[in-house]
Amino acid sequence: MKIDPIHILKDHDLKHTKQRVRVLEEIAMDSVAISQPELEKKLGKEIDRVTLYRILNAYEEKGILHKIMDMNGTANYAICSPSCSVDHHHDEHVHFNCTNCLKIYCLDVMIPKIKMPAGFTASTVNTTAYGICEKCSVLQSGN
Amino acid sequence: MKIDPIHILKDHDLKHTKQRVRVLEEIAMDSVAISQPELEKKLGKEIDRVTLYRILNAYEEKGILHKIMDMNGTANYAICSPSCSVDHHHDEHVHFNCTNCLKIYCLDVMIPKIKMPAGFTASTVNTTAYGICEKCSVLQSGN
DNA sequence: TTAAGTGCAAAATCTTTGCAAATGT
DNA sequence: ACATTTGCAAAGATTTTGCACTTAA
Numbered sequence: 001m002k003i004d005p006i007h008i009l010k011d012h013d014l015k016h017t018k019q020r021v022r023v024l025e026e027i028a029m030d031s032v033a034i035s036q037p038e039l040e041k042k043l044g045k046e047i048d049r050v051t052l053y054r055i056l057n058a059y060e061e062k063g064i065l066h067k068i069m070d071m072n073g074t075a076n077y078a079i080c081s082p083s084c085s086v087d088h089h090h091d092e093h094v095h096f097n098c099t100n101c102l103k104i105y106c107l108d109v110m111i112p113k114i115k116m117p118a119g120f121t122a123s124t125v126n127t128t129a130y131g132i133c134e135k136c137s138v139l140q141s142g143n
Numbered sequence: 144m145k146i147d148p149i150h151i152l153k154d155h156d157l158k159h160t161k162q163r164v165r166v167l168e169e170i171a172m173d174s175v176a177i178s179q180p181e182l183e184k185k186l187g188k189e190i191d192r193v194t195l196y197r198i199l200n201a202y203e204e205k206g207i208l209h210k211i212m213d214m215n216g217t218a219n220y221a222i223c224s225p226s227c228s229v230d231h232h233h234d235e236h237v238h239f240n241c242t243n244c245l246k247i248y249c250l251d252v253m254i255p256k257i258k259m260p261a262g263f264t265a266s267t268v269n270t271t272a273y274g275i276c277e278k279c280s281v282l283q284s285g286n
Numbered sequence: 287t288t289a290a291g292t293g294c295a296a297a298a299t300c301t302t303t304g305c306a307a308a309t310g311t
Numbered sequence: 312a313c314a315t316t317t318g319c320a321a322a323g324a325t326t327t328t329g330c331a332c333t334t335a336a
Contacts, residue, residue: 015310015315048318053301055316073216096263107263112255114270119277120239120250127257127270134262158290158335191293196326198291 003028003079012062019047023055024064024079033068033078033095033104068095068104068128076104092125098133105133146171146222155205162190166198167207167222176211176221176238176247211238211247211271219247235268241276248276 005024009016026042027034036056040049047055056077059065068076096105111127148167152159169185170177179199183192190198199220202208211219239248254270 017310017316019317049300050302050319051317067214069212069214069216071210071212073212073218075216094257096259096265099266105263107260109257109260111270112257114237114252114255114272116239116272116274117250117252117277119280120248120272120274121280122239122272122274123242124273125270126273127254127268129257129259129263129265130267130269131259131263131265134260137262137264160291160335162292192325193294193327194292 008064012064014058014062019051020055022046023052023059027065027077028079031106033076033106035070035074035076035102035104037074039077068097068126070097070102070104071130078104078106095126095128096133097128097130098136099130100132100136103133104128151207155207157201157205162194163198165189166195166202170208170220171222174249176219176249178213178217178219178245178247180217182220211240211269213240213245213247214273221247221249238269238271239276240271240273241279242273243275243279246276247271 003024005021005028006016008024009020014020022043023039026039036052039056040052043052056065056067056075059077060067065077065079068078070076092111094107094109094111096107097103098105107129111125114122114125116122146167148164148171149159151167152163157163165186166182169182179195182199183195186195199208199210199218202220203210208220208222211221213219235254237250237252237254239250240246241248250272254268257265257268259265
């Protein structure tokens with residue numbers, strides 16, 4: 001999926017600034033979600049840490065990014081599908097969190113429908129699998 | 144499920160101390176998971192904040208509690224099923240995180256089997272549904 | 287008796303807030 | 312020109328570490 005930062009910003013009524021474009025570029029760069037600490041490391045010279053917080057929050061609220069929490073409570077971000085909006089995140093695919101390299105993948109696997117007990121109304125469902133990813137399992141068997 | 148703190152501690156090679164027993168009691172009290180800040184509020188007079196950190200970590204490592212992260216990166220804890228161990232958490236039920244009262248329920252609903260892409264090996268799968276819980280939907284319709 | 291656990295003080299991180307200067311429309 | 316956004320400083324919160332004192336086995 002090709003992404004065009006400037007277009008995305010316009011679509012969501014956000015001014016296009018150097019910093020905002022850089023954040024989107026960096027996140028779109030890889031198909032896996034990127035953690036906030038990683039982003040900080042990569043963009044630390046160009047963007048103030050506080051600004052990064054604000055940009056990520058704005059993006060999440062607008063439905064540009066979705067946030068995935070890992071087991072350590074660290075936020076990871078990935079680009080939303082185009083159908084996401086302020087009101088609803090269509091993030092109905094399975095995430096895979098590698099316990100070795102810590103990367104979070106957005107898998108091309110849908111989350112199965114789940115029957116809720118009476119009285120409970122679900123608006124979103126998140127599924128994350130934990131284990132060893134493709135790359136890490138190759139590396140390990142190589143040793 | 145009746146829980147017996149002293150027995151649980153013995154089973155996992157942990158000395159039984161006043162503080163550890165209190166933590167287990169407090170968590171077992173309710174069927175929903177409890178957040179660490181809530182625990183701090185309830186036990187703050189009896190247990191030092193640092194000790195609470197250490198106890199919760201020990202419990203999670205030993206497989207006595209399982210940790211569920213909410214959207215804010217806050218840790219929530221619930222008692223594991225008796226089959227959980229150091230090596231593996233059998234936490235294969237769906238969690239429900241109420242976006243109104245923020246409570247996390249352990250639902251009596253199993254997580255469906257999910258087919259992983261080639262190369263990815265999952266050892267655990269977590270599913271969390273977000274929405275309005277039983278109690279909150281009753282309260283809302285009452286208004 | 288002694289190894290493990292607790293509390294306190296303090297360091298290290300992480301996150302939020304306020305405000306003046308810079309920037310995009 | 313004007314409303315937003317940014318960076319810096321500083322406050323607040325969370326999490327970790329070190330160490331002397333206490334406690335369970």
